[in-house]
Amino acid sequence: MTDNEIIEHLKNNKYGKALNGLYNLLPSIKKYISANNGTADDAQDVFQDALVVLYKKIHTGEFNLTVPLKTYLHAVVKNLWLQELRRRKKILITDSENDTADFAIDEEPVFGNAEAAFNLLGEKCKQLLMLFYFSKKSFREIAAVLAFSDEKIAKNQKYRCIQKAKENYLQLSKTSTHE
Amino acid sequence: MNNNSILIDRYLQNEMGADEKAVFENQLAADKNLLEELAMQQQIIKAAETAGLKNEFAKAIKKRIVTRRLIKWGAIITIAVAAFVFYMIKTNLFTHNGNSEGNKETKSFPASEKFDINNSSDTIIETKDGVVFAIPAHAFNSNNTIQLEIKTALNPYYIMQNGLSTMSNNDMLQTAGMFYINGYDNGKQVLLQKEIAVSVPAKNINPAMQLFDGVKDSTGRINWVNPKPVEKRLRTYDITTLDFYPPRYIPTLKALQKNSQNKKYIDSLYYSFSGWPFFRKPYMEVGSIYFPENSALDQYQKDSMYKEQQEMVDKYNKEQQSHEFHYEINPAKIKAIWDKKFNNTIVATKEFEERLKYLHSLCTDEYLNAYLENLNKPLYVIDELIAKNSYGDIKKKFLEFASHKHGGVFVADALQQKLSNYFQQKSKAYKEAAEKTWIKYQAELQRINNIANVKNREEALRNFTREENNFKEELCINLTNAYKQIGVNKNCNDTIVPPADKYYNVTITTTGWKNLDVYVFDATKNRQSMEYKDPATGKTAKLIYKEVAIKIENEQQYDRVLVYLIPDGLSSFQLMQKKENSFKEGLNSLFSYDAIVLAYKGEQVYFYRQTSMQTKEYTFSLSPANEQSIKNILQVYASNKVKDVTAEFEYRLFEQKEALRQMQLRKDEDFREKIAASIFNCGGEGESPRPIESQTK
Numbered sequence: 001m002t003d004n005e006i007i008e009h010l011k012n013n014k015y016g017k018a019l020n021g022l023y024n025l026l027p028s029i030k031k032y033i034s035a036n037n038g039t040a041d042d043a044q045d046v047f048q049d050a051l052v053v054l055y056k057k058i059h060t061g062e063f064n065l066t067v068p069l070k071t072y073l074h075a076v077v078k079n080l081w082l083q084e085l086r087r088r089k090k091i092l093i094t095d096s097e098n099d100t101a102d103f104a105i106d107e108e109p110v111f112g113n114a115e116a117a118f119n120l121l122g123e124k125c126k127q128l129l130m131l132f133y134f135s136k137k138s139f140r141e142i143a144a145v146l147a148f149s150d151e152k153i154a155k156n157q158k159y160r161c162i163q164k165a166k167e168n169y170l171q172l173s174k175t176s177t178h179e
Numbered sequence: 180m181n182n183n184s185i186l187i188d189r190y191l192q193n194e195m196g197a198d199e200k201a202v203f204e205n206q207l208a209a210d211k212n213l214l215e216e217l218a219m220q221q222q223i224i225k226a227a228e229t230a231g232l233k234n235e236f237a238k239a240i241k242k243r244i245v246t247r248r249l250i251k252w253g254a255i256i257t258i259a260v261a262a263f264v265f266y267m268i269k270t271n272l273f274t275h276n277g278n279s280e281g282n283k284e285t286k287s288f289p290a291s292e293k294f295d296i297n298n299s300s301d302t303i304i305e306t307k308d309g310v311v312f313a314i315p316a317h318a319f320n321s322n323n324t325i326q327l328e329i330k331t332a333l334n335p336y337y338i339m340q341n342g343l344s345t346m347s348n349n350d351m352l353q354t355a356g357m358f359y360i361n362g363y364d365n366g367k368q369v370l371l372q373k374e375i376a377v378s379v380p381a382k383n384i385n386p387a388m389q390l391f392d393g394v395k396d397s398t399g400r401i402n403w404v405n406p407k408p409v410e411k412r413l414r415t416y417d418i419t420t421l422d423f424y425p426p427r428y429i430p431t432l433k434a435l436q437k438n439s440q441n442k443k444y445i446d447s448l449y450y451s452f453s454g455w456p457f458f459r460k461p462y463m464e465v466g467s468i469y470f471p472e473n474s475a476l477d478q479y480q481k482d483s484m485y486k487e488q489q490e491m492v493d494k495y496n497k498e499q500q501s502h503e504f505h506y507e508i509n510p511a512k513i514k515a516i517w518d519k520k521f522n523n524t525i526v527a528t529k530e531f532e533e534r535l536k537y538l539h540s541l542c543t544d545e546y547l548n549a550y551l552e553n554l555n556k557p558l559y560v561i562d563e564l565i566a567k568n569s570y571g572d573i574k575k576k577f578l579e580f581a582s583h584k585h586g587g588v589f590v591a592d593a594l595q596q597k598l599s600n601y602f603q604q605k606s607k608a609y610k611e612a613a614e615k616t617w618i619k620y621q622a623e624l625q626r627i628n629n630i631a632n633v634k635n636r637e638e639a640l641r642n643f644t645r646e647e648n649n650f651k652e653e654l655c656i657n658l659t660n661a662y663k664q665i666g667v668n669k670n671c672n673d674t675i676v677p678p679a680d681k682y683y684n685v686t687i688t689t690t691g692w693k694n695l696d697v698y699v700f701d702a703t704k705n706r707q708s709m710e711y712k713d714p715a716t717g718k719t720a721k722l723i724y725k726e727v728a729i730k731i732e733n734e735q736q737y738d739r740v741l742v743y744l745i746p747d748g749l750s751s752f753q754l755m756q757k758k759e760n761s762f763k764e765g766l767n768s769l770f771s772y773d774a775i776v777l778a779y780k781g782e783q784v785y786f787y788r789q790t791s792m793q794t795k796e797y798t799f800s801l802s803p804a805n806e807q808s809i810k811n812i813l814q815v816y817a818s819n820k821v822k823d824v825t826a827e828f829e830y831r832l833f834e835q836k837e838a839l840r841q842m843q844l845r846k847d848e849d850f851r852e853k854i855a856a857s858i859f860n861c862g863g864e865g866e867s868p869r870p871i872e873s874q875t876k
Contacts, residue, residue, distance in 0.1 A: 052233050052236065115230070118227055147355075162224075
């Protein structure tokens with residue numbers, strides 16, 4: 001599968017198909033992460049985040065591939081992992097190669113307080129918000145899937161979840177300013 | 180901030196009308212905080228979208244890790260819940276082309292799990308998701324090893340994201356998970372010919388959940404059809420560990436401080452109410468009345484006693500008829516089912532126990548019978564049946580029971596019949612045995628009561644005779660003495676003792692004497708002194724009665740105290756009357772008196788004897804004594820006195836025993852009344868419900 005085919009699949013939201021062409025990246029990412037204080041789970045997580053970054057780039061239309069896709073993703077992974085390690089305060093990258101210098105990668109953290117605030121939500125809230133905002137499901141469908149007795153309750157629950165996420169966000173901002 | 184979340188969301192979702200939007204945008208322009216909040220909310224929404232996206236990649240990666248090939252779906256069966264489910268496998272309902280990869284409807288399902296099972300034995304398998312399949316021997320139409328293919332999808336988000344439809348004829352279903360199962364014999368699909376029990380794990384059980392079959396419609400989506408209620412298979416317990424008593428029975432026993440731990444006792448007490456008189460017809464019969472051999476009663480008295488008793492029995496029976504309790508659950512029925520024979524039936528379940536508590540509060544056993552006659556049906560089916568045939572609160576309650584969808588316990592028809600017969604026979608036998616016991620007990624009570632009645636009457640007769648004789652004798656002696664004082668020699672036999680009511684009608688033949696007779700009569704009757712001056716002779720006749728008072732030390736400690744005077748001049752004794760707090764009587768100065776005190780406390784007799792009483796105040800301190808020694812002491816008196824006093828003593832002994840017996844009886848009856856009230860609820864008061872059958876008509 002060529003890089004362009006993969007990008008085309010991602011443009012068309014065909015995640016599984018796209019992944020068929022990218023899956024073989026995972027072992028090398030695992031190797032890199034485990035060499036830098038990470039676990040296999042971290043590797044998978046960072047890989048997913050990298051795919052999200054790629055997907056978003058593609059969908060914002062700003063994406064111009066100047067290097068092979070694999071190289072690009074590797075660079076994104078390294079960048080993300082660096083951010084993560086900074087967050088964990090263990091900045092120690094044993095990497096002799098410097099292939100990230102070949103092109104620019106946004107230094108702005110892709111996953112900030114909002115994502116952290118979201119991740120602090122309960123599983124049901126997360127699912128509800130994902131179903132609504134990402135999957136664009138109706139409240140009726142959401143109520144059925146998440147076992148709310150009716151749409152209205154699902155709708156009210158959504159507001160409650162947003163509210164909770166905002167509170168988490170404010171809490172997180174507070175702690176980061178205190179640092 | 181609360182309201183802002185909604186406003187902001189509506190704004191971001193473009194749900195506001197133009198006017199509202201303009202107002203809100205003005206607000207945003209003016210309020211920096213609101214603007215910040217809007218930005219924050221936008222970020223949160225973005226985070227949700229990112230998370231959703233990430234989740235997609237996670238799934239895709241996971242899928243790659245788990246399986247490298249696409250699964251061909253043969254059929255999918257979803258259940259909308261989790262519990263114990265029977266279902267039939269439908270084959271070839273839903274086939275997907277493996278090449279239509281872009282269609283995310285099916286491709287992301289978890290890998291199928293494969294199991295090789297021996298078709299000739301019972302097999303239980305558990306999937307990685309924790310779904311348990313109980314496959315009976317020969318469930319599949321094959322003699323060989325069966326390759327079982329099972330797929331499960333329990334996570335709602337998973338189901339949704341994989342586009343697995345939860346539509347049923349355009350209605351949205353709430354799902355508790357889906358599963359798929361198929362069996363193959365060397366790659367060839369085999370038919371399912373027996374029911375497989377499936378348990379799907381669930382956090383909370385929603386009783387409204389149903390099992391649907393998945394059918395692929397023309398557009399390739401699965402439509403869920405043919406819903407069947409998901410019943411909860413019931414777990415049976417050792418029946419002897421369940422509680423089938425009426426709910427108020429044990430608490431009442433506890434309140435009465437009876438041993439509520441002794442199962443044998445509480446069982447036998449409860450079952451003894453199987454023969455509670457309310458169930459009995461005829462209620463009571465007049466027994467033959469026992470008369471002692473030398474009974475002093477004449478035929479007329481005996482006849483009137485019999486008549487009186489007949490009236491009493493009629494009255495009793497009439498009262499009882501208005502208190503018919505036979506609508507209630509007879510304890511004999513409970514005894515019949517509370518038996519190990521009913522282990523492994525719906526009776527031996529907590530769910531039945533719960534229902535029985537309610538059934539006990541109803542004024543009929545029809546509902547109980549409905550369960551017992553349908554042991555091979557699921558509880559909720561019987562609940563529904565009863566609800567259909569009842570009304571009001573009862574209907575509501577049984578509908579509520581039915582809504583729990585409590586299932587059944589497999590009982591073979593033959594066994595159901597056997598148990599039903601067993602129940603009928605046993606409950607009848609227990610009921611009859613208890614009734615027999617009750618009748619026997621009542622007959623014995625009746626016999627004892629009859630004896631007591633006869634003895635009471637005889638005592639009354641004896642007392643009457645004795646008092647009459649005493650009076651006659653004392654009057655005679657007083658008259659003789661009084662006449663002697665006025666110088667007339669007169670035997671009392673010469674005088675016709677005037678019966679009081681006839682006296683004034685007697686023709687007076689001689690003056691004077693009659694006057695004296697009247698004075699003496701009044702004095703004797705009132706036990707008061709008199710003085711009579713004979714107008715003819717001028718002589719004075721005096722009769723002197725002086726009062727003696729006897730107090731008994733600690734009198735209140737005895738159940739009963741009787742003080743007798745034994746005058747030397749009379750052939751019998753006198754019973755002293757109690758006035759205020761002492762026994763008082765006028766003593767005739769012509770006689771010498773002994774006093775005998777007999778007191779009874781429980782079964783113990785206390786005795787005191789005082790010879791040659793003075794007219795003063797005594798206080799006697801009694802001592803315990805046995806029956807025989809008292810009888811021996813009484814032998815000092817003349818033979819006819821001995822006879823009377825002994826008869827009196829024996830009667831009083833009997834009376835005391837009878838009083839104790841009555842007391843115990845009342846206590847027993849009181850106790851049994853209280854217990855009965857805790858077992859039976861309806862009394863004769865409540866409205867008798869119509870039996871189920873008549874309601875259906």
